[in-house]
Amino acid sequence: MPKSKVRKKSVYTPPEGVLPSSASRARAAEPSPRWYAPVMITLMLIGLLWIVVYYVAGDDLGFMVSLGAWNFAIGFGAMVAGLVMSMRWR
Helix, strand or coil: CCCCCCCCCCCCCCCCCCCCCCCCCCCCCCCCCCCHHHHHHHHHHHHHHHHHHHHHHCCCCHHHHHHCCHHHHHHHHHHHHHHHHHHHCC
16 A cells, blocks of 8 residues: 655744733742741641640640630631642742
């Protein structure tokens, strides 16, 4: 069986004005500072430890008893803050 011919395609060039100019392009995202990752992990761990301590020894600690259900808001709030930071980490 004869081999078919391979057609060469011309290089595509978009029309003028379709591509943004180099001045208006978004600049590349810069890496996060060195302190960003430790703070992010620390916030998540503090939130987790806050909730664990509230469950284990919450009745013995006076300030946790006075906070009541706000202990969950503090713990989950710290964890969510660390999670939000993880989405912005580069």
